[in-house]
Amino acid sequence: MGIVQENTAAMVTVQEHDFDAAALTAQLRDDTAGKAGAIVTFIGYVRDYAPDAPTHTLFLEHYPGMCEREITQLCETAKQRWDILDCKVVHRVGELHHKEQIVYVGVASAHRGQAFRAAEFIIDTLKTRAPFWKRETLSSGKQFWVQQRESDARKTASWADPATLEDAASTASNTGATADAGNATS
Amino acid sequence: MTGKTIKVLYFAQVAELTRQREENWTIDAPISAAEWLSRLEVRYPQLAPVARLKLAINQHHAPHDSVIHPGDEVAVFEPVTGG
Numbered sequence: 001m002g003i004v005q006e007n008t009a010a011m012v013t014v015q016e017h018d019f020d021a022a023a024l025t026a027q028l029r030d031d032t033a034g035k036a037g038a039i040v041t042f043i044g045y046v047r048d049y050a051p052d053a054p055t056h057t058l059f060l061e062h063y064p065g066m067c068e069r070e071i072t073q074l075c076e077t078a079k080q081r082w083d084i085l086d087c088k089v090v091h092r093v094g095e096l097h098h099k100e101q102i103v104y105v106g107v108a109s110a111h112r113g114q115a116f117r118a119a120e121f122i123i124d125t126l127k128t129r130a131p132f133w134k135r136e137t138l139s140s141g142k143q144f145w146v147q148q149r150e151s152d153a154r155k156t157a158s159w160a161d162p163a164t165l166e167d168a169a170s171t172a173s174n175t176g177a178t179a180d181a182g183n184a185t186s
Numbered sequence: 187m188t189g190k191t192i193k194v195l196y197f198a199q200v201a202e203l204t205r206q207r208e209e210n211w212t213i214d215a216p217i218s219a220a221e222w223l224s225r226l227e228v229r230y231p232q233l234a235p236v237a238r239l240k241l242a243i244n245q246h247h248a249p250h251d252s253v254i255h256p257g258d259e260v261a262v263f264e265p266v267t268g269g
Contacts (some may be wrong), residue, residue: 060268061198063261066245091268103269105190123269131242131261132268133198145199148265 012071016063016094021104024088028106033086038112041120044103052138060093060102061129066107067091070130077125080116089122091132113145121159128156131132190214197263200239202233203228213256219243220250226262242264 007013008027014057021043027040075087080158105122108118127148134146191210201207213222224234233239241248242261254260 022221062268063195063197063242063245066242069245127269128245128266130268131197131266133264134267135198145264146267148267156253
């Protein structure tokens with residue numbers, strides 16, 4: 001599936017086709033030029049389910065309408081909580097192949113710390129709030145729906161509890177812009 | 187949506203188990219989500235245990251102590267796994 005013309009202006013997009021991460025970041029840069037001192041981006045990819053269980057395809061189902069609204073709400077919450085200028089999320093659905101891009105999160109801010117925190121908040125909370133469901137098809141032919149991980153629920157909970165916010169924030173600022181992209185499915 | 191019906195949506199694993207994606211249910215009066223889930227389990231025993239299932243009412247996450255009203259859109263699904 002090729003890349004079609006990107007609707008880079010939207011804050012939140014759920015789409016079947018692949019996205020152009022560079023175009024999305026360029027749009028974010030244009031929109032915040034002169035004000036933004038930092039843009040943090042996260043890209044999640046389809047990876048093997050496990051080292052001994054290579055993935056053939058990943059199918060993503062979603063709840064249209066609620067899905068976009070939930071992600072928009074997470075972006076709005078991030079804007080209220082941190083001093084960020086803009087953010088952008090693109091999430092794919094449908095049948096995705098091994099190594100393909102799944103999700104893009106981009107956040108622009110005057111300062112990097114705020115952008116790191118907001119970006120990590122958005123991807124962490126998206127994983128437990130946005131109504132998407134993944135079905136794995138392994139190279140062996142085995143097919144199953146992915147179960148939500150307890151660690152994902154704990155990460156979301158940590159963002160809700162002000163007592164642990166500082167810990168979460170310091171973890172966020174140690175994370176590379178597109179580092180550990182396997183997080184998307186981990 | 188009219189009268190005393192609710193629109194029920196099933197997603198992913200739940201849709202596979204019920205072999206339905208959408209159906210209308212009749213409810214006589216507002217009902218707690220927990221009570222409605224127990225009715226769902228009677229209709230679709232293959233969904234048991236229903237306590238693990240998540241609900242959205244009118245496209246908002248809804249805990250099991252929420253109240254479902256006639257006219258609502260109720261979605262039933264396993265914990266989400268996006269990202």
